[in-house]
Amino acid sequence: MKFQIDVLGIFLKVVVRLNKVTFAPLVVSTLFILLTSLLAHCARRFVQKTVKEPFVKLLLEEAIAAAELCGCCFELIVVADNFGVATYAIFLFALTIWWSLNWGDATACPYTHVEDLIEGKGDIRKALLKTWAELTGGLLVFKYVQLYWALEISDTHKNKAFEDCSADLQVPVLYGAIVEGIATCLCRLASRSLSDLNPRYATAIDSFIGTSLVVAAFDYSGGYFNPVLATSLKAGCEGHTLMEHALVYWIGATAGSIISVYLYKLPSIQKYVRGTTEVNGDSIWADKED
Template sequence: MALSDLLISSAFIVLCCVCAQLARKVLDRFSSIHGLVRELILEAIAAAELCSTCFELIIVADNFGVATYAVYLFLLTIWWSQVWVDSTACPYNHMEDMVEGRTTPRDVALKTWAQLMGGCCVWRIVQFFWWLELAETHKGRAFEDCSADLQVSPWVGAVIEGFATLLCRLASKALSDKSPKYANILDSFIGTSLVIAAFNYSGGYFNPVLSTSLKWGCSGNTDIEHIIVYWIGSCSGALLSVPAFRHPIVRNLLLGEKIKDE
């Protein structure tokens, strides 16, 4: 594939990030919008940014290889860690907060809904861009039938998504506690590495909103299988990280805290 095709994909990814950042700046102008409503809008913007860029990353991975995809994902996750602030574009972060008593089930449900709306609605923008066929790699992609990324049984896929999400969340919690220099870069590197490790098995989504926005209804697995793998699997892994991170052995391993005798 021509370098110009990669440049067009890169330009679209940058454009999506710029538009999302402009949307956040516009929201900042409206001081009357605050509290939960503001949080919901920011979650929708973050999810739209995540899913629009990841749609284009599918093009990058298919045509320029997983290594190129990994570089782009690594750089994007660093960018998101800088601009999203408290937004997550992922429901299980809020589920963890609920388990730890920092939020309510209602707020979790509303933020998950906002994320899904942002992630799913942005597809029409991506589809229009692909329909323009500015790049050779976009030809025929706007209206083609999609296929699921799950290459193993649903139960194995759920374990992969769950275990990788558990590792991601433990790493993020440890880095947050230790606050080392370049913590966001380390977190991005770990997350990207786990995505690549799972790429040829489950797709390496580790985010129910992302997987649903990109792959819901695609051929290759049923809706129930999709829920088992990408919702139950990843959310279970994230929720398990809460008690796991409190365990003395885990804290000793990740933070170097000595295990105290009872």
Template sequence: MSLASLGISSSFIIGCCIAAQIARRVSAKVLNRGGIVPVLINEAIAAAELCACCFELIIVADNFGVATYAVFLFMLTVWWGKVWGDASACPYTHMEDVLEGRTSFKEMALRTWAELMGGCCVYRIVQVFWWLEFAETHKGRAFGECSADLQVNVYLGAVIEGVATLLCRLASKALSEKEPKFSSYIDSFVGTSLVVAAFNFSGGYFNPVLATALKWGCRGHTNLEHIIVYWIGACVGAVLSVPIFKLTPVRRFLLGDEEKPKQA
């Protein structure tokens, strides 16, 4: 495929990021800072940005390879970590907050709903862009039937998504506590590496909202199988990260000497 097509995909992704940032700025000025509404708007914007970019990353991966896809994903995750603020565009982070007592079940449900709305609705914008066929890589993609990325048994896929999500969350928690230099880059590298490792097995989504926006109803798995792999698998992995991270051997392994017991 030509570099012109890659340039068009890159321009679309950059445009999505700019549009989302403008939406965040407008939202911050128009809405009051208090209350749940600004929080939900920010989650919806973040989810829309995430899913719009990842729709185009599918085009990049299919036509320019997983290595190119990984470079784009790494740069995007670094960017999102800097601009999203309290938004996560991912429901299991709120489940973790419920377990830790930092938020309520109601807020978790509302944030998840906002993320699903933002992530799923943005496809219509992507579809129009693909329909215009500015790039040869977009030909036939706007209304073509999608295929599932799950290439293994459903339960193995759930384990892959769950274990990888668990590892991602443990790494993020450790980096959040230690705050090393370039922690955002390290976190993005770990996440991207795990996505690439799982890419040819489950797709490496590690985010139920992202998986649902991109692959719900696609040929290759039933809706129940989708829920088992991408919702139950990922959410169980994330929830398990909360008690596992509190285990002394795990903290000692991840955090180093500062977690060793003090000598009497």
């Protein structure tokens, strides 16, 4: 706890000094994202060292990962609104790589547990508990974000802490669910393929594909592809009801994830994956000699 307070104190001193010299809202947002990632990393290390029971440890790691994901993405909304989608995409690309390298077995995403159920790798009790942990972390982190926004260190945070939020859904509900479902399906197919093919820079490739799909869906559904993330950031916002929110971001995304499980088992896709692994005809593959 003392370490975290010291880190927060140093962070605020850096931000205030920047504010006195030349105020840079993008730097303020960047430092907040870095602070959030650092605090989550410290919490994760603490849990790994002190909690012995594997499943309890995983639940805590899921909560931390969801809090980190949602905390960073709250600030990414500020980045997108003030500095454009291209800047937002650069931040998201880098963060996705960081999360892939640091979360371990945690996913911060409920539909991955549904996939495990379909493939016989988990049970429903554990899936529900992990989803509960993710929702808890994702919802509680807003108080932390709100505290920072209330400081109004940057002009981009003026009146941000207590303003009414608006939904990102810019198309009819059914179309939004289809967008979230198709994009989620493509993301999951890409991730599964990269996991089996194991190319060089697989993490960066996966991040690029995911970020590209998010940007493509940005002006339609917001491009969340994660029920917990969407709930933390947009549930209850003006523009759609909770039922419509659930249809788009929970049912739509989960349906896309489930479809990806069955699509990936199709002989044509499996033939491509096995053939690419054996032939190894591209220099990005891990075993290719350049």
